Amino acid sequence: SMWSRLVLGWLVVGAATLMVVLGRNPGDEHHGHKEDIEHVEGRLAKLNARVQNMIHDLHERTGGEKMKKALHYEARLARLERIKDSFLCHKDREFNCAGYDPQCISILLVCDGIKDCHNGRDEEHCDIPLHPNDEFVGHVIYDKCTQRRPKQMHIHVKSVSTPTFFTAFSKVEANIHIVQKVKLLQGEVQLPSKGYYSYGRHALVIVPPEKDRLGLICYFDGVDPDRCLAAVVHEATLDPCAMFMFVRHHDEGHGEHHHHDDDHDDDHHDDDHDHDDDHDHDEKHDHDDGRRHDEHGHRGHGGHHSHVRRGHGQHGHH
Known part of the structure; x- marks a missing residue:
């Protein structure tokens, strides 16, 4: 559908941008990439806003299978955000709060009823x-x-x-x-x-x-x-x-x-x-x-x- 093609295009652009930025030297301290990271975060924020608007629109108009596909696009966007900040958190021991204020917390604090992430992300998706x-x-x-x-x-x-x-x-x-x-x-x-x-x-x-x-x-x-x-x-x-x-x-x-x-x-x-x-x-x-x-x-x-x-x-x- 038109919605699927548009969202897929946005995600491809976002992924390509991330690969260019992170591919330069992901092992370095991220101080030298501050401007690049801020640029990527801005693009991801715009992508997220568009996906959220699309999800709301699909929910109002159709629901059902198209809604499920939209949720998959949201999950892909979340994976892009994790790739962006993957060098900040230990993948097995820490949880990435994502967002504009990078933060890592212990994986033991996720879904414990207390918002340890500044944005409360550790208490979302606790099903x-x-x-x-x-x-x-x-x-x-x-x-x-x-x-x-x-x-x-x-x-x-x-x-x-x-x-x-x-x-x-x-x-x-x-x-x-x-x-x-x-x-x-x-x-x-x-x-x-x-x-x-x-x-x-x-x-x-x-x-x-x-x-x-x-x-x-x-x-x-x-x-x-x-x-x-x-x-x-x-x-x-x-x-x-x-x-x-x-x-x-x-x-x-x-x-x-x-x-x-x-x-x-x-x-x-x-x-x-x-x-x-x-x-x-x-x-x-x-x-x-x-x-x-x-x-x-x-x-x-x-x-x-x-x-x-x-x-x-x-x-x-x-």
């Missing part, structure tokens, strides 16, 4: 895209290291819990289902796995479930909760050796707009899910979950695949 009984199907992009060489793998989420005293991460338990295609390893395998979701990185991290010490990190873009790009990594070095694209599997029997809740270390939460056999029981369970989360200060918010928003009272809304 979790993972919920009990969710299933994601991973399609192989390349694979240089796994022993089974699967074309697909499935992640079935068993439980999600967020400690009240440490809300930057949520604990995740899951089953990884792999269909083996290698000549000597025909068949299927279920790997009980544990990991966590990092709000600062928008990433699901699965710790190595086997002796080969291969873990998995699946990165969401912060906009689309239905897909993430996963890297299979060596535990010792975190070097990637395989890539998969995971897409949410929609159960036709339950539709695409059911509501999920995560729990606050309620041990009996998993048992309830394991024994849900009929739709009536599911509805009762959802109602009980909603009541229990209200008691813990949680609140859900609507939308496509409604996500959990942890009710700290200071979160922004995307």
Whole structure:
């Protein structure tokens, strides 16, 4: 569409500008690039204003799929901003607040209910895209290291819990289902796995479930909760050796707009899910979950695949 071409053109111009500026000498102290950075920030601000206006216009006129595409453009713009300031913050230990006043904070402070960034960005996008009984199907992009060489793998989420005293991460338990295609390893395998979701990185991290010490990190873009790009990594070095694209599997029997809740270390939460056999029981369970989360200060918010928003009272809304 005309809107898509215009926005894509703006983003290409922004990306080209960034590559020219940052490509000169990204390892230097940024004092010598002050004027260049200010110029790039100005261009990004204009791009952001145009994208925001377009998103508002699309929401008013059409909504639906075009709205989702507009959100993807916003996510791409956010990635451009992260590239611009990538030399300022440690990518694994710090969160980039972005904006005109560059600021890095500990990743442990993201989504803790307190605005540590001057612009409050660390308390935005605090929804979790993972919920009990969710299933994601991973399609192989390349694979240089796994022993089974699967074309697909499935992640079935068993439980999600967020400690009240440490809300930057949520604990995740899951089953990884792999269909083996290698000549000597025909068949299927279920790997009980544990990991966590990092709000600062928008990433699901699965710790190595086997002796080969291969873990998995699946990165969401912060906009689309239905897909993430996963890297299979060596535990010792975190070097990637395989890539998969995971897409949410929609159960036709339950539709695409059911509501999920995560729990606050309620041990009996998993048992309830394991024994849900009929739709009536599911509805009762959802109602009980909603009541229990209200008691813990949680609140859900609507939308496509409604996500959990942890009710700290200071979160922004995307």
